[in-house]
Amino acid sequence: GNSVTQMEGPVTLSEEAFLTINCTYTATGYPSLFWYVQYPGEGLQLLLKATKADDKGSNKGFEATYRKETTSFHLEKGSVQVSDSAVYFCALTPYSGAGSYQLTFGKGTKLSVIP
Amino acid sequence: NAGVTQTPKFRVLKTGQSMTLLCAQDMNHEYMYWYRQDPGMGLRLIHYSVGEGTTAKGEVPDGYNVSRLKKQNFLLGLESAAPSQTSVYFCASIVGGRRRVSGQETQYFGPGTRLLVL
Numbered sequence: 076g077n078s079v080t081q082m083e084g085p086v087t088l089s090e091e092a093f094l095t096i097n098c099t100y101t102a103t104g105y106p107s108l109f110w111y112v113q114y115p116g117e118g119l120q121l122l123l124k125a126t127k128a129d130d131k132g133s134n135k136g137f138e139a140t141y142r143k144e145t146t147s148f149h150l151e152k153g154s155v156q157v158s159d160s161a162v163y164f165c166a167l168t169p170y171s172g173a174g175s176y177q178l179t180f181g182k183g184t185k186l187s188v189i190p
Numbered sequence: 191n192a193g194v195t196q197t198p199k200f201r202v203l204k205t206g207q208s209m210t211l212l213c214a215q216d217m218n219h220e221y222m223y224w225y226r227q228d229p230g231m232g233l234r235l236i237h238y239s240v241g242e243g244t245t246a247k248g249e250v251p252d253g254y255n256v257s258r259l260k261k262q263n264f265l266l267g268l269e270s271a272a273p274s275q276t277s278v279y280f281c282a283s284i285v286g287g288r289r290r291v292s293g294q295e296t297q298y299f300g301p302g303t304r305l306l307v308l
Contacts (some may be wrong), residue, residue: 107295118194118280118299119233126295164232168295176221176284176295177248180232 077102081165081181088155088188093121096150096184098139106167108132108141108148109178113162122150122163155188162186191216194300196281201272211266211303213281220286221305222264222299223248224256226277233280239264240286269305279303 082097099105107126111119123132125141125148132139137152148165165181194215203209213222221240225233235248239258253275255267264283268275282297 109296111299118301119282120299121296124296176286176297177235177238178223178233178282178297180234181231182232 077179079181085185089152094152094155098148099160106169109166111164157188196303199303213264215283218257219283221284223282224266225280273307274308
């Protein structure tokens with residue numbers, strides 16, 4: 076079956092530090108890959124996505140590249156801010172001719188950024 | 191657009207009580223989903239629907255029922271609540287459709303319902 080493994084947290088960084096959150100996946104075919112972010116007390120929001128190999132998703136200074144050879148989709152940001160403190164989820168939806176688009180999530184990584 | 195809304199925001203139940211969680215979306219999306227979020231577990235799919243009048247089981251369907259009588263609404267029911275169902279419940283929707291079209295697979299989430307079963 077499909078699965079997503081992401082680095083366990085919590086992760087605590089100082090403001091302006093470099094962020095990497097690792098994510099690897101197992102899926103057949105060519106899944107679409109996502110990073111969702113959950114701010115305290117809120118629902119999930121799409122942060123970025125990539126739908127095919129070598130695609131790079133980017134948003135709000137965050138980036139992730141779809142690496143099919145290593146089945147990875149690591150999230151990076153060059154300089155984090157306090158406002159980036161949140162829980163980050165890596166997820167995939169498999170290619171499916173029927174298009175049910177079910178999401179499989181990793182367990183989430185909590186990021187805390189301190190001033 | 192309000193997007194995806196959920197009611198109630200918070201509820202306390204006693205073991206054995208029943209309740210219904212309502213999810214509504216105003217984006218004319220075909221597909222809707224119910225997830226539960228538990229500490230250290232990420233989000234797990236309970237049930238989903240690929241159109242009005244259709245429902246299907248997800249990863250953790252036991253103890254829940256769903257209905258999609260109207261396209262814009264997706265109801266999650268607990269017939270006899272148990273403490274193991276204490277969780278945060280999220281609803282999501284996507285454009286959907288049988289042909290895979292780039293961009294239509296992004297799920298939009300509601301703000302969540304926090305449920306405590308005593």
